[in-house]
Amino acid sequence: MEQCAGSGGTEPGHGGLGKLQAWEPGAADERCESACDSAYGSGLLESFSSRCSLAESGGDEAAEPAEPEERFEPWSYLSDEGDTFLHLCIIHEEERLALAFISQSETAYLNWQNDLFQTPLHLAIYTQQANVVRQLVLKGADAGLQDRNGNTALHLACQYGLEGCLRALTQPASAKELALVGCNTADVLATQNLERHNWQGLTCLHVAVLCRREEIVQQLLETGAKINTQDATSGRTALHLAVELGEAGLVRRLLRAGGDVDAPMYNGCTPLHLAVGRLDAPLAAALYQAGADPLRPNLEQETPLDLANSNSVLELWPFDDLRLRGRPVM
Template sequence: MALTTGSDGGRSGPKLAGGRLSRCDSGLDEEAERQEQPWGLGPDLECGAGEERCESACDSAYSSGPLDSFSSRCSLGSSSKAPAQETTFNPWAYLSKEGDTFLHLCIIHQVEALALAFIGQCSLEYLNWQNDLFQTPLHLAMYTRQTNIVRHLVVKGSDAELQDRNGNTPLHLACLYSLEESARALTQPVTAKERRLLGCGDSGTAGPRNLERQNWQGLTCLQVAVLSRNDGMVEHLLSSGARVNTQQEATSGRTALHLAVELGELGLVSRLLRAGGDPDAPMYNGCTPLHLAAGRLDPGIASALCQAGADPLLPNLEEDTPMDLADSNWNILDLCPFDDVRLRGQPVAV
């Protein structure tokens, strides 16, 4: 990487005023290596053998030493034929042709120590800077599976709801690539101890606040996790407050429960039903999850939906009920186990 100095070498960082830059490829829009590390400052994790080791490590990581040392090594000296003059490289003012700040590049090249030093000293404007693919440092830390950096960015107050060019938040990326450890680092509440160790004030609620935010495909994080067939991620999102019935994906109006039925994932269907998934939620064409199960001749999922209260006689926009979609040779009782039918007040055993 060539080291360059801007004409305003004394500026404190990229300016957000005056419009956006043109968008071009920064080279991190594909799936990266699948390796995660536990973050070092989580509420339930210790940074070392004790409090003293933790504070010592934090002081070391966030001292000005790494930046001072880097700056001294990057001074641009003059040649022997030119008048004596020296210009010092200013990493805070650097911006690549792809719109990456120096912090973006530290994360891309996985230089963790220098990235942590920058995170400890820069402003929120710098932390939330989006490159030409609208990726923040938090997006890039997700792509490169650097969970420790993810956690430090969250503690410092990075905006976890900014969206990249595909509309994905960092949490969407965690669900898409099954980054469960990074998702926990992103969503776990920040403790007073973490703020104290990083020298942060009370900057409000950290991490994503709107778990129902949709990407440009109209998918929420929960729907992305269901499509990835990730039971653990679905469980984590539900326990973190994600709601099952609040959003329908944009193309056909499917809920997370519809998606689980289409995938034939009985375990996910049962978990979503326990979380309050509506078995009679209609798609844009009026089809409920039970319509989908009947059309796919899936008696296990159909039975689970009926037991949760799904109506087998509810018509879609074409006036077809789930019973109408069942194959004529299929035992209809597998689809609709009428175990609550009563004759003269007495239950009828089938």
């Protein structure tokens, strides 16, 4: 499976977590290809209870007394790659043990970042453990922390089309959840920053569009993502990206949601400039009918109409009713 264009390289998880491949559309029920194989085998988790107590010395009285095994302290454990014991529980999908640790952990422990700057929350997204994701955020884990690629847990959930994990990150706490975490406020979940850019300058909405995740796009918009936020590299909005991909369904969805049809990039190009440049007549028609201005110049003083004329495909574009000072342009 190919990685979605422009969403950023996926960082292998720590302790030998294999390369994650982006999901194809419709593959939301498949497991991420993330071979969560720690250099510290799962035997460490399986033998946890026995390692938490001193080994009893036994055998023949005449035998040399066995030295007691050193007590294993999971709270102070840290692997060579910077993983805490909770990181390893999540990597090996030991959910019950992970939830037990989360329930007793201080916030600083929950937000520990390994050598790849991955928190337990990042790894819970990679391994699709929505229940663990939910418990982490209810306990105060910071969903805004960024990994080595600048991706938050929200970016990753959008990239891989994990609707359940996205809901776990963003839904308000229910009365039952409030009772379980011992809190009497409805603001247990801090407002998520949906506008944070990763190191490629992309917000969660940009990533969802680039990965063609229509349902994730809708979920983000309903959660409060700003539809006209520009990327940090070229000033493209989600609508620009959808036009560049030739995704008519996403373009229509974004237009219905209030996408600015004349939003300029840093070079002044609007979505209509891009549609005309791609020789995409259906998208140009959709944008024009939505109110796009065919006479709006970019920084080089070229209008979409100029581009259509220079491409010798003017007859393809739906500008036949265009008037300038009351007179038809064509």
